[in-house]
Structures are given as structure tokens and as C-alpha cells.
Amino acid sequence: MTTATQEAGAPLGAAPPSDAAIVTSGLTKRFRGGQVAVDALDLAVPRGSVYGFLGPNGSGKTTTIRMLLGLVAPTEGEHALLGLPLGQALPRVGALVEGPAFYPYLSGEANLRRFDAADPTATPATAKERIGEALERVGLSAAAGKRFRNYSLGMRQRLAIAAALLGPRELLILDEPTNGLDPQGTREVRALVKEIASGGTTVFVSSHLLAEVEQMCTHAAIMRAGRLVAQGTIASLSGGRATRIRVETPDPADAARVLGALGLADVRSDEHVSAELGGHAPEEVNAVLVREGVAVRGLAVVRPSLEDVFVGLTGEGFDVDG
Amino acid sequence: MSTAETTTGTEAATRTDRPRRTPGLVPVAETIGSAERHAPEPPPPGLPSPPRRPGAFWRLLGSELGLTFRRPRNLAMLAVVAAVPVVVGVALRMVGGGGDDEMSGLIASVAGNSLMLTFVSFSFLTLLLMPVAVAVVGGDSIAGEAGAGTLRYLLAAPAGRGRLLAVKFLNVVVYAYAVTAVVALSALLTGLVLFPVGDVTLLSGTTVSVTDGLLRIAVSVGYIGAGMAALGAVALALSTFTEVPIGAIAGAVVAVIVCQVLRAIPELAPLEPYLLPARFTGFDAVLRAPIDTGALLDGLAVFGAYTVLSLSVAWARFTGKDITS
Structure with missing residues (x-):
């Protein structure tokens, strides 16, 4: 009885909001039909960390990311990005969710302009400049005018990362950012993530590649079948x-x-x-x-x-x- | 205390503590839809709070219109509806040139006056072709983005669900009026080239001036545009239920066809005033003298009712929907 009271009375999301880029407590998603995709997830992603969200395919990583971004409503539990209400947090968050998705008949640049227009806090006057910078950072400047339809898989992935970098971001959520990239592209993405993180941006990166997370991240969480198996710094995880x-x-x-x-x-x-x-x-x-x-x-x-x-x-x- | 009691107590404690809010966390009920209206709780660390730009809605609408009116498919549909008055005009001109005395009233009136071609074209096109064009844009609006996966990125931008829906609706309204205006312009130009310009003889036999005739065309464009926009709203509502745009488009088109069939059944005549497509042809009220404003207002009321109902359904569905595409 005593133990139970302590558990129930303990603060749910260990870290206070201002210190945490992402907090979830008891986050659960049960899809219609009863399948539990995410089961009572308690994540605490410290600001400034590169946080690897690790798990085999189908372990609930993408559903979690969709809940964090407000695309999917949790069945139970709470979540917060940057300690802010979702509508205010999202403009400061760049996201790559389940692979790139763009308008095939638009050029890379026009696609980015489209998503920039959807952000109510983005300044139209600086759009051209910001889009140019984002394309530059992912090495797509030369292909800016090319239609998305004609982009290779790697270029598409880079464009999606560019879209996540359109504004000043405090948090980047990258779902499998190296999917479909060749080894050279993978290295580039890793370098880019490190560079972004060194500027103080928190990076939350999901992956099913253990080695990738080990190389890129300061922290990691391990998911399995919708449940959080472990989380902490890479050192503390390995130290176990x-x-x-x-x-x-x-x-x-x-x-x-x-x-x-x-x-x-x-x-x-x-x-x-x-x-x-x-x-x-x-x-x-x-x-x-x-x-x-x-x-x-x-x-x-x-x-x-x-x-x-x-x-x-x-x-x-x-x-x-x- | 028995073991059983202890277990129940534990469960009860956990359950009652579940909904309690941790400071700074967004409750589930507020993460979707209402989150935008929420005031900031803690002082935001890091960057200063980015202000919501006043022109942001119009920027997104501009982007939407840009997509709609640059998309080859949508332009092709405009071209098709524009071509119909030309074909009809040429056909009538050839028939009229034959000097056939047994021309029907409508054909005779077109042959006699260039402005009438607009109304004749509308009476053909509002049956199916214009509704199809509008249904394509309306049905594609949400489902197309969902199917392509761009919806998740728009919402993560964050476009805002209510805001995006409003933009999508205004976009289909503009397209509906574009379709209507293109038909009117094409018919007017064709009429001017092929038929004599002069006073217009109305259905009631009264003759009005060319200026009055043009005014009546403008009124009919306003009326038909509103009708098409209502159909667009229906297609938009269907569009929020699927990730397959063709499904929403087909749904709206089939609804139009079913209504046309129902209209043809005499026993179902009492139903007719409530069918949306049945009201499209109500524009002929402008051909009475004076204009039958009562009929026009009835029609507009039906369009308004369909629009409001559809948008409510779309809003209810879209703001609570899990975006899994």
C-alpha cells in the first residue's frame, strides 16, 4: 500500500518542462481493433541532447512521433514539446516523419515554399533566404529548381531534412533520417545532425540501426513492442x-x-x-x-x-x- | 486488510491519479484542435515566442490557390468546360444556318441573340461537367494531401487543422467560381462572334437591353458559383473520410448522378427541392421579368444549408482524426 501511494504520488515526467525538450507520461496509443502500438511510454528528452529513439521496425517509434506532433491523439497519457502547448511548440520544431512526402509536380524549392507558407509564424519576407540556406545545408542547392518527381531517393530524404530546417529550431524530430541513403549520404546526415546539435538544438532521432544511434547520440531510449525498455545516456545504458x-x-x-x-x-x-x-x-x-x-x-x-x-x-x- | 483489498486500493489510486495534470503537459483532449487557442503557461525558454503573423492565413491560401491553378489537371478541366460553349455555339450556328423552321425555342433564342448562349451552356454544364470539375478539386483537397503524405508535414508545420480546412474550403469556392466564370466568358465570347448582339428576349417574352442581359448573366454566375461551392463543400467533407482522393471525388460525382436520377422519378417530386443538383438549374430565374428573386433565394438557402452541414461534418471529422498516412 505504501509503495503504491509513492508510485502514484511521484511526479510523472521526471524532468521539469523547462529542462526537457520532450516529456511524455503514460503515453499510450491503442488503435481501433485493440492493437496497442505504444504502451505507457514515459520519455524524458533533455534539452541539448542528441536522443536516439531505438527499436526494431514496428516497435511503436513512428506512432510515438506522430503523437508528439499532434497527428495522432493518444488514447491515454500526456506529452509536451519544449514545455509549451503544442500549437506554440510546433513552429520551433522541425520534423521528418516516416519518410519524405512532397508534391511531385513542384520543384524542391517550391515544395519548401509550400511548407513554409503553412507555418503561421514564418516571415514571408525571409522565406527565399531561409529556403536557400536550408537547401544549401543539405547540399541540394543545385537541384533546387528540379521537380521533386525527378529526385533520387537520397535527394528526397535530404529535401525532407531541409524542410525540417526551414526556421530556427529548438528541437528536431527525425524519424529514420538515413533511410534510403547510401553510405556517403548516411555520413553526411550524421555530420549534419552533429552540427545542428552543436548549435544547441535538441535532436530526437529514431532509428532501427543500433550502430547509428551509438555513433550519433548522447542519450537513447530503447523500445520493444510498444514499451520503453530502457532510457538514459549512452554511457549509463551500456554501464548497466x-x-x-x-x-x-x-x-x-x-x-x-x-x-x-x-x-x-x-x-x-x-x-x-x-x-x-x-x-x-x-x-x-x-x-x-x-x-x-x-x-x-x-x-x-x-x-x-x-x-x-x-x-x-x-x-x-x-x-x-x- | 486482505490482499484482495490492497490490490483494489492500489488500482483505484493509480486510476484516480491518471488524469492529474503535470505542469506544462498538454492534456490529450487539448492536443488536437484547441491547443492553438491555449495561452502559454511557463515562460518559454530559449528563443522568444514566434509571433503569429497576421497575413499568415492569406499566405497559406495563396499557396493553396497557386497549387490548384498551376496543376495541369485542374487547368485541363477549366479548358474542357470552356470548350463546351464553343462547341454548342458552333453546332447551333450550323443548325441555325440551315434555316430550319422547326428550331426549338431555346435554339431559336440563341440564334437570335448572342447572350443567350451563356444560359444554354449553363443548362448543359451544370448537369454534370461543372459538378465533376468542382468535385475533383473538393474531393482531392484533404484526401489528396493525405494520400501523398504531405498532410502530415502541413499539420506539423503547423498549418492547424481548422485553418487548413478553412483554406481548403475557400480554395474550392474560388475554383467553383472560376469554373462558372470561365463558362460564362467562353459562352459570351463565342456568342459575340457567332450570333447577333442586341436586346435579349427572356423566357417570359419580355425584351431587355444588352446591359440588363449582362447583369442577369452576372447574377446567374453568382448563383451557380454558390451552388458549385456547396457541392465543393460536400466533396471536401467526403475528402476528410479517406486517404484515396478518387474515392471522395467519385462519391461526390455519384451523389450528383443519383440526384439527377431521383429527379427523373415523378413519385419523388416532393424530394426535389432538397436535392442540391436540382437547384443548380434554378439560375433560369434570372430569365424571368422581373427576376424571380424568391426562387434564387430559395436556391441560395439550399446551397447555404448544404455548405454549413458539410463544413460541420468536415470539421468534426478532420479535427478529431488520427493522421496515419
Whole structure:
């Protein structure tokens, strides 16, 4: 009873609004037919973070983003962007939702003008300039006059990012921004996200690619089947699992014995010999191994990746290829 | 306290605490529709609050009209309705040139006066062709954006649902009047080229001056435009129910055709005054002397009722709809 009261009385969205770019509490979407796409989601996205929203396809990421942007009404729960009512928050938010969508018969530039006209706070006098800048940032200046119909997949994705950059933004919500991009385009998008974030803009980026989130983000949330499995800084997420030391050696049995004698936990001997590093310094372990006559060919400290975290949390592999 | 009681108590506590508002969070009920009217609660951190620009609505309407009137399909429909008076005029001229004594009253009146071609053209075109053109633009308005996915970006911009709907409606009104005006202009020009200009003999036999005749054409354009706009509103309402524009367009066109069929059934005559397409041809009231304003006002009342009803349905549907396209 006491526990229950505490839970119910606790503040719902941990961070106060001014510190958080996105807060949701108990956000739930049940579609007609009973399918629960998002289940009691409590997100807290700190301002200034690059926040990776990670999950396999179909885990409720896009539905969450649609709810954040007011496109889909939640069945239950609350959400806020930048601590403001939605209508006031949206002009400060650039969004890319479920891939690019534009008017095929208009040029890239005319498409951006169209979406700029839809923003009631945008200044028409500076539209040309802002559109030019946005196209420049995504490297589409040369194709500005080309019809959208004739854009390649990568160009379409870039135009969608340009549309999200039409005004000064405090928050960017990017749903799978590297979808359909070649490796070069992916690198460019990553660089762009870093550049935008360095200017103080919060970036909320959804992805089903673990490696991408690990490279780009300061924070991450992991979704699975509509539920939030974990969230926090990348370091704290990975910190939940132990760092291991891995020894490459022709004498695995000896190595395992030495590691065990050192007091390292969870000694495994498969391809390589490995164990949880715990509080030991790797060089110290190495010195002991050598002193005990174990031939050390290689020694590595393996920090847990998000994939390990995901597998550890869900007991399932991550559908990396989508 | 038994275990069962404890569980119930816990559930009750959780349930009663659910709807409580956390400061700064937007309650679900307010996120859609009413969020725009909401006053800012906390002082906004970061950038200063961007002001809503007074001309923003007109800018979006301008953008919408630009899309509508640059789209080849919409221009092609204007060209088609413009071509009909020319075809009718040439056909009547050829018939009239044959010196046939058994010409019908309508044909005779056109052959005798250039202005009459406008009314003849309207009486053909309001049956189906003009309604189809307006239904295409109205039916495409929301469904087309939804189907293409641009709707989600417009709303995230944020265009605002009520605002976007208002813009879409005004857009279809302008297109409805454009269609009507194009028919009138094309018919006038064709008439002037092919037939003599002079005093106009009305249906009631009275003769009025050319200026009076032009005025009557202007009144009929106003009347038919309002009727087409009402049909546009119906198509717009249908458009909020689907992501397939052709579905909304077909729905509106089928409704027009069904009404025309119903009109042809004598037993259903009491129904006729309430059918929207039945009122389109009511413009012939301007051909009476004096103009039958009663009939025109009746028609306008029907157009107004259809418009208000359709816009209410569209608003109710669109402001509460999940945009999943």
C-alpha cells in the first residue's frame, strides 16, 4: 500500500518542462481493433541532447512521433514539446516523419515554399533566404529548381531534412533520417545532425540501426513492442552491463584458470577467453597472465554495445536489417 | 486488510491519479484542435515566442490557390468546360444556318441573340461537367494531401487543422467560381462572334437591353458559383473520410448522378427541392421579368444549408482524426 501511494504520488515526467525538450507520461496509443502500438511510454528528452529513439521496425517509434506532433491523439497519457502547448511548440520544431512526402509536380524549392507558407509564424519576407540556406545545408542547392518527381531517393530524404530546417529550431524530430541513403549520404546526415546539435538544438532521432544511434547520440531510449525498455545516456545504458576483458591466447585453459584465480567473474572460454573486468586494470591482468606463463597474443577491453544491452534487456536479437 | 483489498486500493489510486495534470503537459483532449487557442503557461525558454503573423492565413491560401491553378489537371478541366460553349455555339450556328423552321425555342433564342448562349451552356454544364470539375478539386483537397503524405508535414508545420480546412474550403469556392466564370466568358465570347448582339428576349417574352442581359448573366454566375461551392463543400467533407482522393471525388460525382436520377422519378417530386443538383438549374430565374428573386433565394438557402452541414461534418471529422498516412 505504501509503495503504491509513492508510485502514484511521484511526479510523472521526471524532468521539469523547462529542462526537457520532450516529456511524455503514460503515453499510450491503442488503435481501433485493440492493437496497442505504444504502451505507457514515459520519455524524458533533455534539452541539448542528441536522443536516439531505438527499436526494431514496428516497435511503436513512428506512432510515438506522430503523437508528439499532434497527428495522432493518444488514447491515454500526456506529452509536451519544449514545455509549451503544442500549437506554440510546433513552429520551433522541425520534423521528418516516416519518410519524405512532397508534391511531385513542384520543384524542391517550391515544395519548401509550400511548407513554409503553412507555418503561421514564418516571415514571408525571409522565406527565399531561409529556403536557400536550408537547401544549401543539405547540399541540394543545385537541384533546387528540379521537380521533386525527378529526385533520387537520397535527394528526397535530404529535401525532407531541409524542410525540417526551414526556421530556427529548438528541437528536431527525425524519424529514420538515413533511410534510403547510401553510405556517403548516411555520413553526411550524421555530420549534419552533429552540427545542428552543436548549435544547441535538441535532436530526437529514431532509428532501427543500433550502430547509428551509438555513433550519433548522447542519450537513447530503447523500445520493444510498444514499451520503453530502457532510457538514459549512452554511457549509463551500456554501464548497466559489465565491461569484459578478452584474451587471445593459444593456452585458453591456463588463461581461464589465471583469470579465475584473479577473482574475475563470469570467466568464459569459447573462441577467446573472456571475463568481467570488474575493478581490475587491464594492464595488471596482462602482467599476471604473462607472469603465470600464459602466452598472450592479444588483449582487449570490450565495452558493451547497445546491441548487447538490447539483447540483455529483452533476451532477443535486434532486427538490425529491419 | 486482505490482499484482495490492497490490490483494489492500489488500482483505484493509480486510476484516480491518471488524469492529474503535470505542469506544462498538454492534456490529450487539448492536443488536437484547441491547443492553438491555449495561452502559454511557463515562460518559454530559449528563443522568444514566434509571433503569429497576421497575413499568415492569406499566405497559406495563396499557396493553396497557386497549387490548384498551376496543376495541369485542374487547368485541363477549366479548358474542357470552356470548350463546351464553343462547341454548342458552333453546332447551333450550323443548325441555325440551315434555316430550319422547326428550331426549338431555346435554339431559336440563341440564334437570335448572342447572350443567350451563356444560359444554354449553363443548362448543359451544370448537369454534370461543372459538378465533376468542382468535385475533383473538393474531393482531392484533404484526401489528396493525405494520400501523398504531405498532410502530415502541413499539420506539423503547423498549418492547424481548422485553418487548413478553412483554406481548403475557400480554395474550392474560388475554383467553383472560376469554373462558372470561365463558362460564362467562353459562352459570351463565342456568342459575340457567332450570333447577333442586341436586346435579349427572356423566357417570359419580355425584351431587355444588352446591359440588363449582362447583369442577369452576372447574377446567374453568382448563383451557380454558390451552388458549385456547396457541392465543393460536400466533396471536401467526403475528402476528410479517406486517404484515396478518387474515392471522395467519385462519391461526390455519384451523389450528383443519383440526384439527377431521383429527379427523373415523378413519385419523388416532393424530394426535389432538397436535392442540391436540382437547384443548380434554378439560375433560369434570372430569365424571368422581373427576376424571380424568391426562387434564387430559395436556391441560395439550399446551397447555404448544404455548405454549413458539410463544413460541420468536415470539421468534426478532420479535427478529431488520427493522421496515419
